[in-house]
Amino acid sequence: MGKTVLITGACINTGVAIVEKFASEGYNVVFTGRNMEKVHAKEKEYRESFPNVEIFGYHIDSLIDERTVDEASVEKLFADIDARGLLADTLVLNAADQGLGMKVFENPLTDMMKVINTNVVWNFCLSEHAARRMKENGGGNIVFVNSNTAYRAIPDRVAYVASKGGQLGLMRALALDLGKYNIRVNAVLPGMIKTDRWEKNPDFYANVPSRFTPIGDVAVGEDIADAVYYFAAHARNTTGAELVVDGGNTIQLYPIIPE
Template identity: 30%
Template sequence: MKLSGKVAIVTGGSRGIGAAIARRLAADGAQLALIYRSNGPAADATVQAIRAAGGEAEAFRADVADEAAVESAMRAVVARFGRVDALINNAGIFESEPVGRISRQSFQNQLLTNAWSVLASTQAALDHFPASGGAIVNVSSSLAVRPEPQTVSYSASKATVDSLTLGCAIELGARGIRVNAVAPAVTRTDMTAGLPADYLESETRLTPLGRLAEPQDIAGAVAFLCSDDARWITGRSILVDGGRV
């Protein structure tokens, strides 16, 4: 198995894309630490699913926007698993507002939860990677490069994730740590469940592969970027969008 013997952390691993990533990395042989914000039952369900399939997993609670909480969770992860080989910065929130009504609070929430969290987790994990290095995969969005109406703050937060990905890759290459991002378009999770049906239909129509993404579609790309098959890829943000953009 491609990731056997590795320890992987997935933020936002309780639900949606993060849960699919956690399950996939575990199926590839990694031991999994899930970080979640508040949905304990969902985190437990993902941990149980991994264990039922023969894998090893544990959930840790932390708000990824709060660096002290992240550092404390990271210490707990290392006490349990010993080190970090892969960090998946997936946790995120989406708030939709039209220009003219965007509040400082909403802008700040999305910047802190979607972008500052990437730096906070990366910095907290840094000294726990082995000397041989490892992989960081950030979950960006197609909206980073193609914002849509009423997504200005969210899109800017994800463009920041892309820039952080490149910047961290340049700086951490010397430590053998590769840093990449995946950028999904609309993916069927709780985050998109409330979007209007006509929007989802038009997204499906405009996607060359003819459907919306399932979380597992994104997880496969993340597993590749974590694996040794991607050993010469760093600093990239890869659209995983069925051709939508």
């Protein structure tokens, strides 16, 4: 049957690089996105690029509404994977609600709930369903694509920053509770990643302080994919660990902006 990875949020940006990394290493891939047409288009593209592995796309949204995680759709996703005779021995939790432009005094409480529900509660739900199967099959591993904002806050992103901090706690708690089933749980903490948002808004990204890292550049999707793959495929004695991939951004007190 070979190894299979389930990767969330993989029709765009970092998720695409993660799919490409695992598929090129011979993993079967199940990936998710929210839009059915985009998922089908991406599935076709991935299958053409990687004809030697099985690749399936699912369209799934984390929520029924801001207050309610769609647990039934997670159950259906895993039942469909089972029906195809696949076992996701690696789960990569990449999808995230970015919670952009959130003002402490202006946004309704449901905006906080929406982000926390997607980034923490939905990821717990996916982890639980995946781990149940991994446990029956002798082990597996879960990798969170977290963020260095779990360590250091950024402005107007209160829900996102809180959710990424919560994710790290979730990662450690799962690592502790699932270790006895040979299930490892780890987190990659990117700093800024070059995504399609850089192309859409080059002036903003030319001057954003977090692009000025000690090594002088930010990550591309492949850098994050390599770190995720390291946890999944190589780090056999590592669980509950964090790997920061941010060009050294978090170690600075402030960015040194070149003259």
